[in-house]
Amino acid sequence: MDIKISHDQKNLSGNLQITGSKSESNRLLILKALYPNIEVENISNSDDTQVMQKALNSKDEEIDIHHAGTAMRFLTAYFASREGREVVLTGSKRMQERPVKLLVDALESLGADISYEKNEGFPPLRIKGRKLEKNRVALQANISSQYISALMLIAPSMPDGLEIKLEGQITSTPYIQMTLEILQNAGIKGDFKKNIIQIQPEKELSSKTINIESDWSSASYFYSIAAVCEEAEIKLSNYRKTSLQGDSCLAEIYEKFGVETEYDKDTVILRKKPWKRPKLISENLHNSPDIAQTIAVTCLALGIECQLDGLHTLKIKETDRLVALKTEMEKFGARIDITQNSLRLFPLKELAANVSVETYNDHRMAMAFAPLALRVSLNIKDAGVVSKSYPSFWEDLEKLQFSVE
Numbered sequence: 001m002d003i004k005i006s007h008d009q010k011n012l013s014g015n016l017q018i019t020g021s022k023s024e025s026n027r028l029l030i031l032k033a034l035y036p037n038i039e040v041e042n043i044s045n046s047d048d049t050q051v052m053q054k055a056l057n058s059k060d061e062e063i064d065i066h067h068a069g070t071a072m073r074f075l076t077a078y079f080a081s082r083e084g085r086e087v088v089l090t091g092s093k094r095m096q097e098r099p100v101k102l103l104v105d106a107l108e109s110l111g112a113d114i115s116y117e118k119n120e121g122f123p124p125l126r127i128k129g130r131k132l133e134k135n136r137v138a139l140q141a142n143i144s145s146q147y148i149s150a151l152m153l154i155a156p157s158m159p160d161g162l163e164i165k166l167e168g169q170i171t172s173t174p175y176i177q178m179t180l181e182i183l184q185n186a187g188i189k190g191d192f193k194k195n196i197i198q199i200q201p202e203k204e205l206s207s208k209t210i211n212i213e214s215d216w217s218s219a220s221y222f223y224s225i226a227a228v229c230e231e232a233e234i235k236l237s238n239y240r241k242t243s244l245q246g247d248s249c250l251a252e253i254y255e256k257f258g259v260e261t262e263y264d265k266d267t268v269i270l271r272k273k274p275w276k277r278p279k280l281i282s283e284n285l286h287n288s289p290d291i292a293q294t295i296a297v298t299c300l301a302l303g304i305e306c307q308l309d310g311l312h313t314l315k316i317k318e319t320d321r322l323v324a325l326k327t328e329m330e331k332f333g334a335r336i337d338i339t340q341n342s343l344r345l346f347p348l349k350e351l352a353a354n355v356s357v358e359t360y361n362d363h364r365m366a367m368a369f370a371p372l373a374l375r376v377s378l379n380i381k382d383a384g385v386v387s388k389s390y391p392s393f394w395e396d397l398e399k400l401q402f403s404v405e
């Protein structure tokens with residue numbers, strides 16, 4: 001499905017309800033599979049969460065998790081620790097190019113039996129579940145925090161719990177913190193000090209209902225929309241001032257774009273007011289890689305110079321996001337320099353109209369470029385990709401008076 005989007009007003013307002021964080025949802029689904037008396041409310045309606053639910057309920061030998069990185073990594077650890085169960089965990093063509101070796105090595109050092117069905121270091125994986133008896137592991141922490149969260153999630157179900165030593169620089173740290181806090185909220189003891197994570201074993205948990213906060217990465221597109229408008233008021237529920245999600249740093253980052261954030265009970269209100277445009281926006285996003293595309297495109301729309309660093313993980317996400325951003329932003333006439341871990345965008349006064357944005361099977365490419373419609377009409381190719389994290393994204397844009405055809 002290719003779509004054309006446009007918007008003919010300078011101001012907008014509206015109320016939206018986004019579903020629960022896909023990161024929190026996928027963690028809680030693993031925990032619920034290990035401790036069935038956990039109940040979850042406001043679960044994400046994303047494809048990534050649906051494939052996770054399906055995988056956990058499946059009795060099949062082959063399980064396909066499509067494009068879902070968290071499902072791939074968390075389920076690798078989960079199935080490796082399920083004694084007597086054998087599965088082949090596979091995914092989309094891109095998933096088969098996303099590395100998983102550090103996690104497999106860590107699990108093998110704990111006693112797991114995992115082999116590669118095609119290429120060494122990448123899915124598909126054949127996993128023969130075993131009781132993992134050891135209780136110490138070390139792994140490199142600068143490639144993906146998902147490997148570490150995967151180990152933490154199965155840790156309380158291991159006989160002696162688990163100590164995880166993180167080596168080198170730690171990337172996407174708030175996601176590790178999120179995993180720890182989810183375990184603690186469920187009643188599991190653990191801590192994360194310097195580079196050591198310790199999770200205590202737990203046989204049973206008392207019944208608990210956990211309400212998931214809505215997804216902050218999804219909220220990022222509305223911050224961007226508000227920023228590009230002259231005036232805006234967008235209300236989003238169900239959000240909290242104290243969040244487990246690192247991407248809630250958006251509230252602070254978008255102050256620089258003139259967007260103010262107010263919390264009213266479970267609703268977050270984004271307000272764009274007249275502001276003084278900065279010459280340069282400069283951010284290090286090693287803690288919040290998923291909002292890099294959003295911020296880059298906000299700067300493109302507003303003609304602001306932008307320097308983003310800490311982007312070394314973007315190359316192994318749904319697509320190589322650095323190359324995809326450069327290629328697509330250049331179609332609007334912009335000049336962009338990228339390195340292995342950074343992006344610099346030079347300001348541009350006039351944007352080319354009627355550009356067709358390729359999305360490369362990456363939901364965030366589609367959603368990040370949408371706010372440009374407030375400046376010029378544009379086409380988004382394969383717009384259905386948004387369902388990976390936010391299936392009702394285009395309907396929600398229509399609620400904000402965007403024309404989506």
Ligand SMILES: O=C(O)C1=C[C@@H](OP(=O)(O)O)[C@@H](O)[C@H](O)C1
Nearest residue numbers: 023070144145146172175290313
């Ligand atoms: O644990 C998680 O839920 C996630 C961790 C991050 O990945 P990396 O740790 O690979 O950067 C993030 O990009 C991804 O969307 C979700």
Ligand SMILES: C=C(OP(=O)(O)O)C(=O)O
Nearest residue numbers: 067068069070290317318
């Ligand atoms: C990188 C992402 O997801 P995952 O790694 O879970 O596929 C994302 O949602 O931006």
